[in-house]
Amino acid sequence: MASLNVGNLGEYLREQRRQAQLSLRQLADAAGVSNPYLSQIERGLRKPSADILQQLAKALRISAETLYVQAGILDxxxxxxxxxxxxxxxxxxxxxxxxxxxxxxxxxxxxxxxxDAPAVPEGPDVPHGPDTPGTPSDEMPPKTD
Structure with a gap:
């Protein structure tokens, strides 16, 4: 698990709250957390748990996974x-x-x-010979009458 990047998380949460046109108190009430605790999260002083992040995401109507990435919990x-x-x-x-x-x-x-992922690299730098599958030599010659 990655370390929590609390400063960026707090800034991100504040921006999401402002975009949702919610006051700090309104978001805290909607998420079921205290006003001072949310303030500390936004200022980067607290590390919220995944559960708290999920509650905040639900209240903001955003993806909890987005907050997990911001917090460094999810890669x-x-x-x-x-x-x-x-x-x-x-x-x-x-x-x-x-x-x-x-x-x-x-x-x-x-x-x-x-x-199905190719085990051998493909691309313009990979040489293709007559025995290499997918090269024109594998195709049937055109029929001539």
Missing amino acids: ERDRDEVETRAVILADPSINERQKQVLLQIYESFRKENAL
Whole structure:
């Protein structure tokens, strides 16, 4: 787990709060935290837990994963996968069974694509010979009559 980058998190939270047009007290009430505690988080004096970050994200109507990345709890690389899952789970237009099926399909595609990843580098710098799959010599010669 990465160390918490509390200063940037506080600045980010303050900016999100201002964009949401919420006072410090309004956000604290909506998130279920005390006004002084939220103030200390915004000033970079406190390290909130993942649970507190989740409450703040919900009150701000933003992704909790975004706050986790800002706090250094979640690696940026993991963010896309986590956010995709969160979007699926948050969609009110589909039921719980459908959400679970979508998540299973999503995971199977991710696994399939990881298995299909080329073991040998490809690109313009990789030489292709007559025995290399995918080169023009593997194709059938044009038929002539």
